[in-house]
């Protein structure tokens with residue numbers, strides 16, 4: 250990360266970018282403060298010098314990448330980035346999610362559409378596509394396959410969440426699947442429904458699952474609610490690059506570049522940072 254592009258939380262605060270309430274969100278989730286950095290890539294056409302002193306109302310290109318420097322945080326920030334990319338690509342869903350939260354500001358837990366957006370993001374872009382490697386502690390047979398003792402096993406989470414037998418139109422972003430009346434309305438992502446196991450399942454299920462959920466859901470909801478997300482001039486939502494970069498984690502091949510346009514009254518952004 251280039252130092253010029255790095256602002257810590259207090260700098261964000263000083264520059265009136267309080268809206269992200271970044272430390273507040275994370276301090277709610279962890280016992281002690283964590284060093285948090287937002288990585289910003291400024292809009293080239295406005296000029297770097299001007300951009301660095303720009304006020305909140307100026308539009309800046311934002312690379313949404315919250316770096317805490319560990320795997321758990323990267324999976325969470327990458328999920329938020331994917332969710333915002335999908336919402337930017339589907340402005341109708343973003344608008345409905347904003348209206349949903351407009352009506353229930355005080356209880357983010359009761360945001361069925363936003364919860365469905367997060368589930369659909371976990372399904373379409375599972376942050377750990379091949380889970381983590383596991384080793385068979387003894388020889389066994391699974392569905393007719395012999396697994397020798399000591400074999401390394403990877404669970405293809407991506408393939409499971411893209412299986413057309415479970416997920417009609419598996420490549421489409423359809424949060425409505427998880428809404429009341431949708432085919433998957435009662436499906437959860439916490440390891441009991443094997444059609445979607447972004448955190449794994451069973452004894453070795455992700456031990457940071459609660460923390461991950463507590464970071465992803467409110468961050469995605471806050472960023473979606475606080476801003477309209479506009480693409481650089483000339484780029485249409487349907488042309489947004491959604492290529493995935495595979496590895497231990499599934500991240501965007503190209504970082505999301507979008508303009509956060511404040512949509513609430515200024516007082517709404519005066520959170521404590």
Ligand code: HEM
Nearest residue numbers: 321324325376377380381447448449450453455456457461
């Ligand atoms: C969106 C967020 C996250 C996702 C999608 C995710 C996903 C996963 C997956 C798929 C596994 C492998 C589970 C298995 O083998 O069945 C795993 C394991 C693990 N995760 Fe996460 N994770 C996330 C966040 C976190 C966070 C925030 C932490 C810690 C702060 C964390 C810590 C761990 C640890 C320690 C394991 C190994 C558990 C074990 O083998 O007993 N994860 N995670």
